[in-house]
Amino acid sequence: MPTSINHLAPPTGGIADNIAGFARALRAAGLPVGPGAVIDAMTALEVIDIGKRADVFTTLESIFVKRHEHALIFAQAFDLFFRPAEEWKSMLDSVPLPDHAKKKPPPASRRVQEAMARPQTHEEPKAQEQDLRLSVSDREVLQKKDFAQMSAAEIAEVARAIAKMRLPQAELKTRRHTTDPRGHRIDMRKTLRQALRTEGEIINFHRLGRLEKPAPIVALLDISGSMSEYTRLFLHFLHAITDARKRVSVFLFGTRLTNVTRALRQRDPDEALASCSANVEDWAGGTRIATSLQTFNKLWARRVLGQGAIVLLISDGLEREADSKLAFEMDRLHRSCRRLIWLNPLLRYSGFEAKAQGIKTMLPHVDEFRPVHNLTSIETLISALSSQLPPHHRSAIRPAA
Amino acid sequence: MSAAALPTSVDAMLELLSSRGYLAERALATVTYLSLRMGRPLFLEGEAGVGKTEIAKVLSAALGRKLIRLQCYEGLDVASAVYEWNSAAQMIAIRLAEAGGDVDRDQLTSDIFADRYLIKRPLLQALEPDVAGAPVLLIDELDRADEAFEAYLLEILSDFQVTIPEFGTVKAPHPPIVIITSNRTREIHDALKRRCLYHWVDYPSAERELAIVKTRLPGISQRLSQQIVRFVQALRDQDFYKSPGVAETLDWATALTELDARSLNAEVVGDTLGALLKYQDDITRMQGDQLQKAIKDATSET
Numbered sequence: 001m002p003t004s005i006n007h008l009a010p011p012t013g014g015i016a017d018n019i020a021g022f023a024r025a026l027r028a029a030g031l032p033v034g035p036g037a038v039i040d041a042m043t044a045l046e047v048i049d050i051g052k053r054a055d056v057f058t059t060l061e062s063i064f065v066k067r068h069e070h071a072l073i074f075a076q077a078f079d080l081f082f083r084p085a086e087e088w089k090s091m092l093d094s095v096p097l098p099d100h101a102k103k104k105p106p107p108a109s110r111r112v113q114e115a116m117a118r119p120q121t122h123e124e125p126k127a128q129e130q131d132l133r134l135s136v137s138d139r140e141v142l143q144k145k146d147f148a149q150m151s152a153a154e155i156a157e158v159a160r161a162i163a164k165m166r167l168p169q170a171e172l173k174t175r176r177h178t179t180d181p182r183g184h185r186i187d188m189r190k191t192l193r194q195a196l197r198t199e200g201e202i203i204n205f206h207r208l209g210r211l212e213k214p215a216p217i218v219a220l221l222d223i224s225g226s227m228s229e230y231t232r233l234f235l236h237f238l239h240a241i242t243d244a245r246k247r248v249s250v251f252l253f254g255t256r257l258t259n260v261t262r263a264l265r266q267r268d269p270d271e272a273l274a275s276c277s278a279n280v281e282d283w284a285g286g287t288r289i290a291t292s293l294q295t296f297n298k299l300w301a302r303r304v305l306g307q308g309a310i311v312l313l314i315s316d317g318l319e320r321e322a323d324s325k326l327a328f329e330m331d332r333l334h335r336s337c338r339r340l341i342w343l344n345p346l347l348r349y350s351g352f353e354a355k356a357q358g359i360k361t362m363l364p365h366v367d368e369f370r371p372v373h374n375l376t377s378i379e380t381l382i383s384a385l386s387s388q389l390p391p392h393h394r395s396a397i398r399p400a401a
Numbered sequence: 402m403s404a405a406a407l408p409t410s411v412d413a414m415l416e417l418l419s420s421r422g423y424l425a426e427r428a429l430a431t432v433t434y435l436s437l438r439m440g441r442p443l444f445l446e447g448e449a450g451v452g453k454t455e456i457a458k459v460l461s462a463a464l465g466r467k468l469i470r471l472q473c474y475e476g477l478d479v480a481s482a483v484y485e486w487n488s489a490a491q492m493i494a495i496r497l498a499e500a501g502g503d504v505d506r507d508q509l510t511s512d513i514f515a516d517r518y519l520i521k522r523p524l525l526q527a528l529e530p531d532v533a534g535a536p537v538l539l540i541d542e543l544d545r546a547d548e549a550f551e552a553y554l555l556e557i558l559s560d561f562q563v564t565i566p567e568f569g570t571v572k573a574p575h576p577p578i579v580i581i582t583s584n585r586t587r588e589i590h591d592a593l594k595r596r597c598l599y600h601w602v603d604y605p606s607a608e609r610e611l612a613i614v615k616t617r618l619p620g621i622s623q624r625l626s627q628q629i630v631r632f633v634q635a636l637r638d639q640d641f642y643k644s645p646g647v648a649e650t651l652d653w654a655t656a657l658t659e660l661d662a663r664s665l666n667a668e669v670v671g672d673t674l675g676a677l678l679k680y681q682d683d684i685t686r687m688q689g690d691q692l693q694k695a696i697k698d699a700t701s702e703t
Contacts, residue, residue: 032591040439047438048411048431055411058431058600066594068446068585068601175476176549188488192495193567196510200495246548298642306586307475307547332642332682 022081146373147233159236173210180209216247218304222315224254224287239269249304253292254285289319293329301336308338316346319358330365340366347371422616423459432600442579447602450646453582457539467536471523473546485520514567528573535575544583558596607634628665629654632699645677652676665696
């Protein structure tokens with residue numbers, strides 16, 4: 001096969017240019033490829049036989065791909081980039097260079113535009129009026145007001161309030177140790193070092209105690225059409241807690257499941273939410289809770305629920321295909337986490353009864369069932385999350401006899 | 402120098418591994434070869450039981466290097482992964498110095514924090530020179546350790562050195578051959594992966610799996626081994642909570658040969674399914690008609 005890299009070399013450049021170009025293409029396709037990787041790739045190609053396409057493929061893959069999810073993108077990019085020489089020549093004219101791919105405007109630009117436009121709308125007196133009106137009693141109203149009934153300005157206000165919320169660092173004893181004057185173990189190393197300063201006399205024992213850290217939180221947020229009035233604010237809430245804590249994973253689901261943890265890690269909430277929605281294909285569509293939970297249980301549960309996680313399932317539970325599959329997946333989810341909290345905005349109605357089949361099926365498998373529709377309910381949720389955690393029931397998943 | 406023993410091409414690497422009974426896919430041999438040549442750690446990810454740990458063992462045996470294994474777990478800390486001071490012995494030394502009369506504090510400090518009071522754990526052992534050449538360091542199931550330990554590994558893996566405050570810096574004369582495995586029960590930070598060559602170890606193809614079974618169990622009949630592999634490969638296409646790995650295939654094949662099975666049938670498969678499937682839910686799903694059909698598919702056309 002005339003497909004080795006040698007054949008590819010454009011008249012002016014060699015392998016180096018090719019690799020650099022390929023790295024740019026990968027970067028444009030969304031792979032995190034740094035300059036260090038390019039240098040690594042050059043070094044690696046020196047030690048293998050670059051006449052063998054498969055070896056070149058594996059070599060470059062081992063350097064440029066660092067997550068299994070990226071393998072497919074890499075394979076496609078490789079096929080496209082390293083074509084047989086003759087094909088390549090004709091391709092050169094037709095294919096635009098990948099590094100000049102259309103760039104999305106940075107997410108901040110809308111706000112910048114709005115900021116620039118503001119003086120022309122002559123709304124200043126109104127804005128002032130509004131500021132005055134948001135006195136203490138208005139804040140109280142806002143606390144109890146349903147998210148679904150809020151105006152844009154109120155939503156912005158609530159989003160600001162949410163951004164200030166901090167999850168208390170619910171404490172979970174780990175198996176690591178740290179200096180602790182009331183700890184149960186003696187830190188011999190520190191004690192001895194101290195002793196040397198006093199000619200070998202031990203004056204006091206330094207102690208070690210268990211290091212404590214917050215329990216991981218995994219949020220599964222329903223983004224189907226019936227939830228659309230709430231999703232944005234919930235995402236603000238999840239962004240706020242993702243920012244403050246290390247071990248938070250967030251998944252969105254409608255008809256399929258999407259992991260948006262990385263997107264939410266971005267500092268700026270608008271930027272984070274924008275890249276969230278860019279990742280999701282089924283925004284405000286239908287719901288398939290059972291299928292989404294199955295995907296989660298199969299692909300993610302073992303990865304993110306490992307260390308005794310608390311699961312927040314945010315959904316109205318309006319699922320038509322409520323059957324044994326939904327019950328089975330809920331049961332599995334329940335058994336793989338420390339605590340399963342179901343947050344349901346439908347609970348805001350005082351006369352709420354679990355009539356819908358989906359809700360009836362899911363209810364027996366949750367530890368807690370709470371409303372989330374206004375600021376107060378989010379605040380009570382936060383205090384509930386910081387309360388004493390029940391013991392771990394992870395072992396409840398039955399291994400085979 | 403033992404560097405001469407290192408293979409000089411991907412094909413040589415394949416041969417070296419298969420000489421020890423490890424039938425690797427070419428891609429895996431390529432990254433292993435690269436990791437040796439470039440002196441980079443090799444980061445292997447994949448489902449449990451696809452042979453990630455095994456490759457480190459095989460490599461150390463084939464190259465005649467020492468294998469140092471660090472099994473990771475939640476709560477793994479520097480004292481159990483890198484080094485610890487032998488406090489009891491140090492204490493005695495201090496008392497003896499005291500009893501001997503004049504205590505020179507500086508002298509005592511350097512006496513106490515000397516090599517002989519240092520208890521070396523796997524990572525420090527791996528940095529020590531060895532006559533046979535740098536050892537193979539296996540950091541197994543890194544996903545089980547917590548993030549703090551991962552961050553600590555960064556220093557060791559990029560510079561192959563450890564700093565002990567009381568003692569100084571220990572640097573490896575020749576960097577060890579490092580193999581890191583992960584079952585992906587949690588994501589490993591990109592910073593660490595960036596320092597490694599990454600490879601996803603997949604389940605083997607049917608032909609390769611058949612070859613593996615025959616290599617590991619030379620006595621097994623052609624017919625049975627074919628049926629076993631076909632059955633297992635079909636299981637992997639299904640939606641199980643935990644698909645069987647190569648290790649499970651070998652376990653099952655061993656179980657079947659121990660039971661003198663000549664061919665798969667409902668009874669013997671039903672009795673031994675626990676060697677393949679490790680969750681009760683999965684086993685329950687694999688009963689009755691489902692099982693009959695799978696056996697029928699596996700035993701036909703033999």
